[in-house]
Amino acid sequence: MGPLPPSMRPEQVLISPTSGRKRAVAFLLPDERRWVTIHYILPQPSLFRSPTFPIAFLIMTFTGGLLILWGVRRLIAPVSTLAAAAEELGRNMNAPPMPEDGPREVARAAHAFNTMAHRIRRYLMDRTLMLTAIGHDLRTPITRLKLRAEFIEDDEMRAKMLNDLDELEAMVAATLAFGRDASQREPMGQVNLTAMLQTIADEAAETHIDAADRIVFVSENMPDVLVRARPMALKRALNNLVTNAVKYGGGARITLLHPIKGNGEDAEEYKVTILIEDDGPGLPTEDLERMFDPFVRAEQSRNRETGGTGLGLSISRNIIWGLGGDIRLGNRQPHGLRVTVTLVC
Ligand SMILES: Nc1ncnc2c1ncn2[C@@H]1O[C@H](COP(=O)(O)OP(=O)(O)OP(=O)(O)O)[C@@H](O)[C@H]1O
Ligand SMILES: [Mg+2]
Structure with a gap:
């Protein structure tokens, strides 16, 4: 309440006690006999208008x-x-x-x-x-x-x-x-993939002397690539693929590509790709996936006297999947087979 007008004395104003929201103020009129009383109700306090809200x-x-x-x-x-x-x-x-x-x-x-x-x-x-x-x-x-x-x-x-x-x-x-x-x-360990592929190429060239100059290993200009793997199993898996390329394609070109960052959940994970290519007849597109099944061999190789049981690709895929990697077959232009192996490093 503001100050009283100068013409009024404090005894001319009565204010109701401050409890509850109902209030009243009474003013004594100048004839000093009658009072004017004003009753009013204070508005409900609003939570949202509170300064601490x-x-x-x-x-x-x-x-x-x-x-x-x-x-x-x-x-x-x-x-x-x-x-x-x-x-x-x-x-x-x-x-x-x-x-x-x-x-x-x-x-x-x-x-x-x-x-x-x-x-x-x-x-x-x-x-x-x-x-x-x-x-x-x-x-x-x-x-x-x-x-x-x-x-x-x-x-x-x-x-x-x-x-x-x-x-x-x-x-x-x-x-x-x-x-x-x-x-x-076999326990997992660090494997130098670059060195392993070089050994596989050298050994294949020694075993298949007639195709030796068509067995090459190319590594993109980079330091040795290390992968976590079961060394003997991985070597067997890659060996099977190189032997196939030599046996059915007359030679093997092994390429180790630069590792690239994987897009999986693990931000530290890198993937490395190995290509094993040949210039042979390749395989009919509809047969590519089937070749991974045990004991399956393409008609052309069954007719030719290449020997083999049809287990090589099946074993390789088992091993590579077991290492968290992947393997795919594809045909090359104008002819030949390309095996793409991806491993985690
Ligand atoms: N590089 C290739 N070019 C053409 N055909 C291929 C190639 N690699 C594999 N194949 C076909 O896939 C079939 C299955 O290959 P896989 O390695 O599983 O068995 P295999 O070579 O016949 O016998 P092995 O058990 O001795 O390896 C082969 O019989 C062949 O017909
Ligand atoms: Mg084979």
Whole structure:
């Protein structure tokens, strides 16, 4: 309330006590006998007009936002753990199981995932064991047949029979090697890919002397590339591809490209690409994917006397996938096959 007009004395004004929102003020008129009383109700105090409201609002919004962020992260964390475990299982069938703790739903999902991984592992192991057992048991009858074939008098017939038996023996040996690969757990280590490819090219040139000048290794001008891999397995995988190029394409050009930054979640991850190319006939486009299946061989190579069991590409893909890499077949212009292998470094 402002100051009283100078013509009024304090005893000429009465103000109601300040409790509640109802107020009254009475003024004594100049005749000093009558009063004028004014009743009024104070407006409801507005929360939004309070001077501290913007600050409180900002603090609450910020704290609420932080709480929501924390809650969402807590909810999402098990999902990314599950995704990481699934990715790891793709690379390594013997990856350790996921921890089965946390909230009930998360623990149930982890348990279901572990059970599934266990079943896949058992299924794969059973199949590999069966394949290896058949391969193993076939060795004795093949040896017996070979001994018996020696007694065939017709020279031509004997030679043909022994040839078939040799082929059968090679298939069995390849099957056994496949089983051994699946069960062997060579430890991961740092591998100098540049040096390994140079060795593979040198060894291929030594083995295939007639194609030696058509086996070359080109590395883009750069320091040696290191990758994390199982060295023996990786060498076997790459060797199979180079041998194919020499066998079916008459030569192999191995190119190691500059590593490039991967676009995956891991910002530190680099990918390196190896090309293995030849100038042979290549493969019909519709056959490219099928060639990775075990025991599959293209018609043309089955007819030609190139030998082979059709397991090479299958083994290579298994190994490369196991290292988190990838392998693709493609045809070159005007003719020839290009195998593209990508590895993580
Ligand atoms: N560079 C190539 N050019 C043309 N055809 C190819 C090439 N590489 C592979 N192939 C075809 O793919 C088939 C499968 O190859 P894969 O390496 O799996 O088996 P393989 O060479 O027949 O036998 P092995 O088990 O001894 O390697 C071959 O039989 C051949 O027909
Ligand atoms: Mg092969």
